[in-house]
Amino acid sequence: MKKLTTFLCVAAACGSFSAQTLIQAYKNRADLVSQTNITTNLQEFANLGVKTSGSVNNANTLTWIKNKYTSYGYTASQIVENPFTFGSTSTKNLVITKTGTLYPDKYVIICGHFDTVTGPGVNDNGSGTSAILEAARILKDVPTEYSIKFIHFSGEEQGLYGSSYYANNVAFQSGVKKLDIKLVFNLDQVGGKLGNTNNKIICERDTGGQSGNNATSNTMTQQLATCTTLYSPLQTSIASAYSSDYMPFEQKGYVITGFYESTRSYTEHTVNDTFANVDPVYVFKVAKAAVGAMQHFATASTTVSAAKESPAKSLETVKLYPNPVKDILTVELPDSKIKTFTVEITDLAGNPLLKEENQARINISRIANGIYLCTVKAEGSNITRKIIIEK
Template sequence: MKQVLQTLIVLFTFSISSLSAQTYNSYYNSVVTDVSSSNILADLITFENFGLKDVGSTAISNAQNWITTRYQDLGYTDIVEQPFSYGGNTTNNIIITKTGSVYPNTFLIIDAHYDTINGTGTNDNGSGTVLMMELARLLKNVNTEYSIKFIHFSGEEDGLIGSNYYVNNTVIPDNLDISLVLNIDEVGGVNGLINNIIVCENDQDNTPSANNAASAASTTIMANCFGLYSNLATEISYAYASDYVPFQNNGEIITGLYEKNETPYAHTSSDTLANMDVNYLFEVTKGALGAALEFAVGINSLDVTTFSKDSTISFYPNPSSGKFNIKLNENIVENFELIVLDILGKEVYKSKINNQIETIDLSFLNKGVYLASLKNDKARITKKLVIQ
């Protein structure tokens, strides 16, 4: 909802990609490679087909039910619809919590508004909405040290009503411990333009200012993650006029994503899929997922409902001269894919694993340490392989 200011104020700096700040994480990359452009496209179409989702409309209720059902289908159980009223209408924030394994009471908040104004809002903010649902799909079975709250806000277009309500009625009374707020608003790009830069927004507001340095640091980390996990360049700018503002005002550390080529169609009936660049949103999703893994500290681990412990899979002998047997100790073979990465994270081998015991021959590789990642849509395990 912020096209005017951005064009008036051109205070920005180009980020210099710092190779030392974040290191490439091959496990994070293996999660990021599962981002699905067909999921993103299908969800954008659904979002658009609901129509104009202003507060009080049937369309926004339909979108709300769609979002809530999606998280239920993904297996999330802590889903709260938070109603609030204004202007004679009631609408809902949707808050989904994933519990962290080390810091369960500290929350990375990822948020995007799903209400729209004057049109279907496929970019503003269908783009952020479907990005978040794709992140939630891929983070579901990732063990994260920090808890994550995915929040779909309503009432943003009417003046950040939903996020203000959440800060005043949840964050403040519950004294919620928030590590960072990552706001995603209008990241769909413009059809016909070269969309290859994402704006990473930091907090340059001085009321308060004590949270600005941490915001700048987190925003730099996020920009670096785009360099590692997407093909987009980054630009650092300032945060304004979206749902992170009430959090900022409360002293929280915030960051945000916003498209560089700003759609001229926001808040009109022309904010449609046809005027967007879905491939750009695909790349934004990849970078955002890499950043979310970095911020929540993703730990390479298993879906406990599928694997009881690491020892259910073994690679032997290990070290070997290149021939490894893979043994699945339980009858859990379901379309596994094996990907072997070198220490730089480059994929050097890929195959399907369809039997409980299989042999792979990696003797064509140089001696050294590799990572073998075995995964299907339910589980993932990564183990170190040594070729000597």
């Protein structure tokens, strides 16, 4: 949730610090972000409907997120439901903790809200939710010196209730700091709108509130921007943090930073915040940046895995063009050695419309104008991209 009436932008181009250089192990892990996983997460989030705090859909979404962590191998002792009430509404945050090797009691928090209003909220904030899930999947077994908390807040849209409850009742208790938090990194509305030029992300820094944490926030945000350019194809700009789940932490004196889309989608809080309108490729790039940054902030192992690139990773660079397409869709595989592959086109609900084997040029002239999913399968892996048909 972002309220423009209180937003003062201090955008600036952002460069690298000489102290930060590319770490190959970090890049290898950032490159494990899967476009298919991101697209699937966004689709499934959309299918869960409007997720108003306290509703059945909201509770079902928390269960869906929880099941994702279980499927990644996180144990019951790492996954905690954090119930709270505001007014007559009862809902829950979800907190997953990965213990650090050197500083187990000092935390880097990566967070975003999953509640929505009006529409299914695929951009605001299924996008942040999907990126956090992918970061959690990839970092599950990666040693980090600092502990990591992956937090999914509810109650954000009604007034930051979930993050306020956590900051005031878990991080702080009776006015005493209970959690030693190195950084709170918030992802809110990072999905863009399909058709926009989505090649930049805003890195958000603290410029108000408690002035004592502003300088460190600025340093961390500059580091976030540098990580973004090192581990993703995104460009960056710097702007003020405002009106999202990092703010209750800022008010307690913690250091904050965040990601927010650069080219505004303006679908938030409307019925148009749907899977059809979000840009999954942009979310994929944001997730790569987040994985790189989290390794930097939590000081991950720099040991380079000897494992070879998997087919799933190599398929991430498959090209589908032109897009929008009129009659013939060209599929360009990243490896010329791949001779056996399948191309499937479905509608956004997953209903099959076309399937071709080993054909790099696909005739889609019989399919009506609209937005569809194109899945390329090869060597036991697959990748899904959105395509637009316009005649």
